Amino acid sequence: MPSANPLICPVQLLRLNAQADTPKYQQLYDSVIRNIEQRLVGPGYRLPSIFEVSSEFDVSHGTVEKAYRLLQANGIINSVNGKGYYIKHTGIDQKLTVFLLFNKLSAHKKLIYDAFVASLGPDATVQLHVYYNDFERFRDLLQQQDDRDLTHYVIIPHFFDQEDKARQLIDQLPKHKLLVLDKLMEGIRGRYAAVYQNFKADIDSALTEALPLLTKYRKLTILFPNQTYLPKAILNGFFAFCSQHGFGAQLISSIDTEPIEAQTAYITLMEDDLVPLVKKIRQTPYRLGQDVGILSYNDTPVKEIILDGITVMSTDFEQMGRTAAQLIRENRSDHIENPFRLIVRHSL
Incomplete structure (x- = not known):
């Protein structure tokens, strides 16, 4: 139960930007959370009344009530009949x-x-x-x-x-x-x-770093499945790099029906595409790392072994x-x- 003389959270600690896209109730909610995180208020502090917040920021009582109800539903505050809303906990001692x-x-x-x-x-x-x-x-x-x-x-x-x-x-x-x-x-x-x-920037930076090795190839081919969850930003970075550095750029959804071409480096994004690509290359007279190249996404232990090592670009x-x-x-x-x-x- 709150004390007779509780600590009070001044209404000025709350923040609301009328020009922001974020709904006003969400801004008020986030403002209370931010004040808790910054240790400006803590357990036992009384929040400004709905009337105070409504008057300070020229918003409806319903907007403030919605923010307070959300705080209450998430266990951040509780209400005391006739006395107001109080911060319940900061989450610091709560088990994760x-x-x-x-x-x-x-x-x-x-x-x-x-x-x-x-x-x-x-x-x-x-x-x-x-x-x-x-x-x-x-x-x-x-x-x-x-x-x-x-x-x-x-x-x-x-x-x-x-x-x-x-x-x-x-x-x-x-x-x-x-x-x-x-x-x-x-x-x-x-x-x-x-x-x-940062999918677009990541592939562009990795290919730029690999540029001295890629100059022996005239074309870069990326395997990007039709039905996929992969971000399209990867393709944006790929095509931007090829355009900037004068490489032919090819997008294919599967290697199964595509012939292996000399002077081409292949980029695989999915693990399931790497083995079929390796098998097809081994059926050609082309030398890996000279006539054709492979650059794969995401490192695994087996990629250190396949064909004496597959070059990879990977997040940590x-x-x-x-x-x-x-x-x-x-x-x-x-x-x-x-x-x-x-x-x-x-x-x-």
């Missing part, structure tokens, strides 16, 4: 319970998961779910979860289709609990955490997991671009 949504299982996702769990520490609980790039499964997993049981949602948002609907669902989650991993989604409002790949998946855990532990809402690197081997 993370709802982790992966789009698929792979060796790379295991690297993220292991680093994430290890960096969060033994007192955290991580609930791993996989939705296999399927929106309906993603939606069902979210709707089956009680938000009151969770401190955070960590989501890798890759979908075969219905991405707009997925974005709307994600946008409805409490932003102070949200961390978007691997890929940024436009249209998610408010302050939330993210650790992401372990770093991605560690950074995500750090943002959660420190209650930060930063957007951090994950490191990307080129590893040169025999195939280029």
Whole structure:
């Protein structure tokens, strides 16, 4: 029960930008969370009354009520009849319970998961779910979860289709609990955490670094499946690089029906495309790393061995997991671009 003379959160600590796209109730909600994170207010502080906030920012009582109801639903504040709204907790001493949504299982996702769990520490609980790039499964997993049981949602948002609907669902989650991993989604409002790949810039920088090795080829061919969750930004970076440096650029969806051409470097994005490509090259007289080249996305141990080593460009998946855990532990809402690197081997 609040004391007779409670600490008071001044209305001036709240922030609202009438020109912003973010709804006003969400801005008020985020403002309270930000003040808590910055230790400007804490448990026992009384929030300004609905009338005070409405008068200060010239917004309707309903807008303020919506922000306060959302704070109350997420356990941040409680209401005392006839006295007002009080901050309940800061979340600092709350045990971390993370709802982790992966789009698929792979060796790379295991690297993220292991680093994430290890960096969060033994007192955290991580609930791993996989939705296999399927929106309906993603939606069902979210709707089956009680938000009151969770401190955070960590989501890798890759979908075969219905991405707009997925974005709307994600946008409805409490932003102070949200961390978007691997890929940024436009249209998610408010302050939330993210650790992401810059897909367009990453492929352009990796190919630029590999430029001295690529000059022996006249054409670059990228394998990009028709039905895929892969970001189109990868293609934008690929074609921009080829145009800037005078390479022929080819996009194919499958290697099965394509002849292997000399003076061509092939870029594979999916693990399933690498082995068929290697098999077809071995049936030709062409020398790998001289007549034809291979550049593959995302490193795995087997790529160090195949044909004496496959050149790869890859994000640092372990770093991605560690950074995500750090943002959660420190209650930060930063957007951090994950490191990307080129590893040169025999195939280029």
